[in-house]
Amino acid sequence: MSQFAMLVDVSRCIACKSCSVACMQENCLHSSSWIRVRGRELLTDHLIKYYNPQSCRHCADPICLAVCPMGAIQRGNDGLVIHDIERCIGCQVCVDACPYSGMKIMTNGKVGKCSFCSHLLEINKEPACVSVCPVEARIFGEREFLIREAGLRIKNLLSRGIKAHLEGADKESTTVLYLSNNTSRSNWLVP
Amino acid sequence: MGLYIRPRSLGIISKPLERDDDLRTSICCLCNGGCGLKVSLDHEGKVQAVFGDRDNPYNKGKICAKPMEIVQTLYGPYRVGHPLRRINGKFERITWEEALKLIAQRYNHYSQENGTGSIVGITSKIGGSYSKLAHSIFSKLTGMANYGTGPICMESELKVRKDIFGNGSASSPLSDVIKSKIMLIVGNNCAQTKAGQFHWISEAKQQGTKVVVIDTRFTETAQMADRFIQIRPGTDTVLGMALLKIIINNNLYDQAFVSEYTNGFEQLAEAVEAFTLKQAADITGVPRNVIEELAEDLAVRKPGMLFEGRGIVCVNNAGASIRAFEDLMAILGNIGKPGAGIISHINNYGNARDLIPKKDVIKPDRKRSATALYQAMEEGEIKMVFIAGNPCVNWPDSRRMTQAIQGLDFVVSHTLFLDDSAMLADIVLPATHWLEEAGVQASVHRVLQWKDQAAATYAESRSGGDLFRQLAKYMGLETSYFPNSPQKAWELERTHNKSIEGITVERLRKTPGGVHFPCPANGQEAERLYESSLFPTPSGRVELARKNNIAIEYINVFDSPGNQGVSPEKYPYLLSTNKVASHYHTICQYSNWAQEMEKQPYVEMHPQTASELGLTDGDPVRLETVTGSLVLPARITFSVPRGYFTTQPYFGLHSPYRQTPVNSLFPVAVDPVGGNFANKNIMCSASAEGRAGQ
Incomplete structure (x- = not known):
C-alpha cells in the first residue's frame, strides 16, 4: 500500500475555522480543538497576511515521543503519531517541545492531539477536517500524489508572483505536509 | 483565587463520534447559502453531528463551522422547551393552551380597543416556508404590521x-x-x-x-x-x-x-x-x-x-x-x-396571491417606518409586540429598543433561546429549530431546496406554522385558510404563485440541489433573470435614474443620517461592525464551539490609531457614540485604516458572552434612499479604559 498523507495549503486558507470545529465534532471535544487557526500579519513594504492552521504534523522523528516520560506517544508503521490518553499524566512537556504547536492542553489537564482521525481511515474515510474544508486548503491522499499536487500549486502561485514552499516532504519529514507562503502579495494597495 | 474543580476533568476521556449509517438529509437555513447537510442522530434521536452532503451540487459535501455549532445550541441550557409566563418578575411554566388563550384574549382586546396598529410583529426569525406562510395569513387576517429582517439587513x-x-x-x-x-x-x-x-x-x-x-x-x-x-x-x-x-x-x-x-x-x-x-x-x-x-x-x-x-x-x-x-x-x-x-x-420568489377572500383581509390601520416604531412604542401607541427574533441585540440603539419593549403592555416572544428579547416577554413560546421543521429553503444559487424534518421536535416547541393556526382558532378567526403541514403549505403557496407553480415537493425531493425559480406551471426553470431582456419595471426597461431624475447623489458619510450634526471634535473616529465565520446573527453565541473560535468580541484598530490612544494589543478601550458606550479589548491590525474601529455584532447580555450589544452604539438612522439601518460608519470617540491618569 502506498503511503497516505495530508496537504495543508496555507495559501488557500480563508480562516473559516470549519476544520477546527469539525475536529471537535468528530472527536467529541467539548473545547480545545486539536486544530487551531492562527492569523499572521506582518508589514514589509506592504502588508502580508495569512492564516496558519496549527495541528500535529505527525513527524517521522517526533520530538514529543522523545520527551514523553510515560511513553504515551507512539509512532506507527503507517506514519501516524498516536497519543495514548490513558498513559498521559498531563506533564505537558510535549506541549513545550513541539515546534508546530501540535500538542493541545485539554480541559482535563491532560494533553490532546490530532489522531489523523485514524478511526475514519480504518473505514476508508478521510479525516473530518479534510471532508469539510470548502477551499481544498486541506486535502488527503497518497503522499506521492500530494507532493505532485503541491508542486503544481507552487508553480501556479509563482505565476501570480507568490513564492511558496512545501514543508515536510524531504528532510524533517512529516505526514501532514504544509504548503506555506514565503513571500508577499504584489497586489496590495494602500490608500 | 479559590480552589475550583472542573468536573469534566475527573476521568472523562473523549472518544470519537459513534458512527451512524442512517444519516438524514437537510439544507442549512443559516446564511441563505443553501448548503446540503447530512444529519446524524444519537440513539435517543437527538442530533449528534452535522456533516456536508456530498450529493448536493452546490456545496459538494463542504460546510462551514456554523451548522456544526448549531447542534450544541439545540439541547443547551438557553433553549426554551415549554411555554413560560412572567408572574411577578419570574417565569412560570404554563401549558400551550393557557398561553394561546391568554395571547388571543389580549390580542383581541388591544385590537378592538386601540386599533390593529397597536399590535406589531418584530419577526426577523419566523421560521421556514411553512411558518412564513402561516405568519402572512395570520397578518392578513388580523392586520398585524410586521418588521422583518429588511431594515436591519437588506x-x-x-x-x-x-x-x-x-x-x-x-x-x-x-x-x-x-x-x-x-x-x-x-x-x-x-x-x-x-x-x-x-x-x-x-x-x-x-x-x-x-x-x-x-x-x-x-x-x-x-x-x-x-x-x-x-x-x-x-x-x-x-x-x-x-x-x-x-x-x-x-x-x-x-x-x-x-x-x-x-x-x-x-x-x-x-x-x-x-x-x-x-x-x-x-x-x-x-x-x-x-x-x-x-x-x-x-x-x-x-x-x-x-x-x-x-x-x-x-x-x-x-x-x-x-x-x-x-x-x-x-x-x-x-x-x-x-x-x-x-x-x-436576496431570493424572493414572490408572494402567494388571493389566499384569502377580500372580505376577510384586514389592513393595518397605521403604517410606520422602522424608525418610527421606536417612538410609537415609547409613546404608548403600540400596546403589544409579537417577537420572533432578537431585536434587543440586533436592532440599532439596542438600549432604547430594550426600554421601549419593557414599557409595553404585553410582549410575546416565540423563540429558540431565552435571549435578551425573550427575557422581557410576558409570554415566552418555545419555537422549533429549522432542523425540526420541514420546508423549502432558498439559496444564493437562485434555487429552492426541500428539507424534511431531520430531528424530533424538542420538548414542547412548536413551529410558527402551528402556532399561528392555533392562535387564530383561539382568537375566533377563520382557521380553514391555514395549512396544517409544511407539505400542504407549500402546495398552497405553489398553486397561488405563478412563478413557482412548477415546483412541487415531489420534484424538489427528487432533485439534489433543488429547482431554479421562476418555474411556472410548464415546469421550465429559469437559472437567471432577464434572459429575455424583459424587465418588470413600469416602463419595461432598466431604470438607470431615480424617479426624481437625479441618478445618483453622493452624501458624505459625515453628513449622512446618524452622523448629521454630530461634533467631529468630540467623535473623531468611525465605528463599524464586521462579520466572522463562526457566528450567525445572534444564534451561534449559544454554542461552546463558536465561543472557542471567537472567545470574545474585540475592536480592530490600526496600530497608529492604537498608539494615538496609548493602547497595546488586548488593552480595554472605551468606544462611545451619541447613543452609548462600551468597553472592549483592542485588537491591533494593519487590516483596517487609521481612525476606524470595527467589532463583531453578535452578542447579548443573556448569553454565555454576557456582552452589551454593540448595536446599542448605533443610532436609529436609516439610509435616505433605501431605508436600511446603518450598523457601520457611525462617528465615535475612543479612549483607553481603566488606567490611572487617563
Whole structure:
C-alpha cells in the first residue's frame, strides 16, 4: 500500500475555522480543538497576511515521543503519531517541545492531539477536517500524489508572483505536509 | 483565587463520534447559502453531528463551522422547551393552551380597543416556508404590521435593485461565477460569511475569473482576490461614479443594450460628472490609475458579475452606492446572460396571491417606518409586540429598543433561546429549530431546496406554522385558510404563485440541489433573470435614474443620517461592525464551539490609531457614540485604516458572552434612499479604559 498523507495549503486558507470545529465534532471535544487557526500579519513594504492552521504534523522523528516520560506517544508503521490518553499524566512537556504547536492542553489537564482521525481511515474515510474544508486548503491522499499536487500549486502561485514552499516532504519529514507562503502579495494597495 | 474543580476533568476521556449509517438529509437555513447537510442522530434521536452532503451540487459535501455549532445550541441550557409566563418578575411554566388563550384574549382586546396598529410583529426569525406562510395569513387576517429582517439587513439593496430592474432578488446564481471573466466583490467578506459556498469563487479564480475586492478592511476575501482595492469608509458611491464616468466618457459601455433596454442614461451621464477623477481619487483614497485600470478591466472582461455585501448595504449612504454599482453592471450589458449579473442572498420568489377572500383581509390601520416604531412604542401607541427574533441585540440603539419593549403592555416572544428579547416577554413560546421543521429553503444559487424534518421536535416547541393556526382558532378567526403541514403549505403557496407553480415537493425531493425559480406551471426553470431582456419595471426597461431624475447623489458619510450634526471634535473616529465565520446573527453565541473560535468580541484598530490612544494589543478601550458606550479589548491590525474601529455584532447580555450589544452604539438612522439601518460608519470617540491618569 502506498503511503497516505495530508496537504495543508496555507495559501488557500480563508480562516473559516470549519476544520477546527469539525475536529471537535468528530472527536467529541467539548473545547480545545486539536486544530487551531492562527492569523499572521506582518508589514514589509506592504502588508502580508495569512492564516496558519496549527495541528500535529505527525513527524517521522517526533520530538514529543522523545520527551514523553510515560511513553504515551507512539509512532506507527503507517506514519501516524498516536497519543495514548490513558498513559498521559498531563506533564505537558510535549506541549513545550513541539515546534508546530501540535500538542493541545485539554480541559482535563491532560494533553490532546490530532489522531489523523485514524478511526475514519480504518473505514476508508478521510479525516473530518479534510471532508469539510470548502477551499481544498486541506486535502488527503497518497503522499506521492500530494507532493505532485503541491508542486503544481507552487508553480501556479509563482505565476501570480507568490513564492511558496512545501514543508515536510524531504528532510524533517512529516505526514501532514504544509504548503506555506514565503513571500508577499504584489497586489496590495494602500490608500 | 479559590480552589475550583472542573468536573469534566475527573476521568472523562473523549472518544470519537459513534458512527451512524442512517444519516438524514437537510439544507442549512443559516446564511441563505443553501448548503446540503447530512444529519446524524444519537440513539435517543437527538442530533449528534452535522456533516456536508456530498450529493448536493452546490456545496459538494463542504460546510462551514456554523451548522456544526448549531447542534450544541439545540439541547443547551438557553433553549426554551415549554411555554413560560412572567408572574411577578419570574417565569412560570404554563401549558400551550393557557398561553394561546391568554395571547388571543389580549390580542383581541388591544385590537378592538386601540386599533390593529397597536399590535406589531418584530419577526426577523419566523421560521421556514411553512411558518412564513402561516405568519402572512395570520397578518392578513388580523392586520398585524410586521418588521422583518429588511431594515436591519437588506432593505436598501432590495429597494434600489427593484427600482432599477423591477425585481429586488439576485439576478444570477452564484454558480454562474465560473462562467464570468471578472467578479466584482464590494463590501462583502463572503470568505467568512458564506464560507461553505466560497469554493465557487476560488474555483472561478483558478479558471481565470479575475476576482476584484473593494473593501475598507483587508478581509479574508480580499486575501484570496486577484486585486484588492482598499477604500475609505463610506465612499463607495464615489468610486462607483468614477467607474461609470470613465466607462461612459470613453464609450466603453454596451451601447446596444443601453439604447434598447434602459431609461435615464442621460441623467446618469450627467450625475457622474459631479466629480473629476482626481477628486474621486482624493475622496476614496484609491489612486486614479487603479480606478482607470478597474474600469478598463470591467469593459474588456465580459461577462462580469457583481456581489455586494452588508459593507455597502448596512450603511447610512447605501442607496447611492448600490445604485452606482448596479447601474454600472447594467450599462456594461452584464445582465441576463450566463456569467453576468448580480449575486445576492436576496431570493424572493414572490408572494402567494388571493389566499384569502377580500372580505376577510384586514389592513393595518397605521403604517410606520422602522424608525418610527421606536417612538410609537415609547409613546404608548403600540400596546403589544409579537417577537420572533432578537431585536434587543440586533436592532440599532439596542438600549432604547430594550426600554421601549419593557414599557409595553404585553410582549410575546416565540423563540429558540431565552435571549435578551425573550427575557422581557410576558409570554415566552418555545419555537422549533429549522432542523425540526420541514420546508423549502432558498439559496444564493437562485434555487429552492426541500428539507424534511431531520430531528424530533424538542420538548414542547412548536413551529410558527402551528402556532399561528392555533392562535387564530383561539382568537375566533377563520382557521380553514391555514395549512396544517409544511407539505400542504407549500402546495398552497405553489398553486397561488405563478412563478413557482412548477415546483412541487415531489420534484424538489427528487432533485439534489433543488429547482431554479421562476418555474411556472410548464415546469421550465429559469437559472437567471432577464434572459429575455424583459424587465418588470413600469416602463419595461432598466431604470438607470431615480424617479426624481437625479441618478445618483453622493452624501458624505459625515453628513449622512446618524452622523448629521454630530461634533467631529468630540467623535473623531468611525465605528463599524464586521462579520466572522463562526457566528450567525445572534444564534451561534449559544454554542461552546463558536465561543472557542471567537472567545470574545474585540475592536480592530490600526496600530497608529492604537498608539494615538496609548493602547497595546488586548488593552480595554472605551468606544462611545451619541447613543452609548462600551468597553472592549483592542485588537491591533494593519487590516483596517487609521481612525476606524470595527467589532463583531453578535452578542447579548443573556448569553454565555454576557456582552452589551454593540448595536446599542448605533443610532436609529436609516439610509435616505433605501431605508436600511446603518450598523457601520457611525462617528465615535475612543479612549483607553481603566488606567490611572487617563
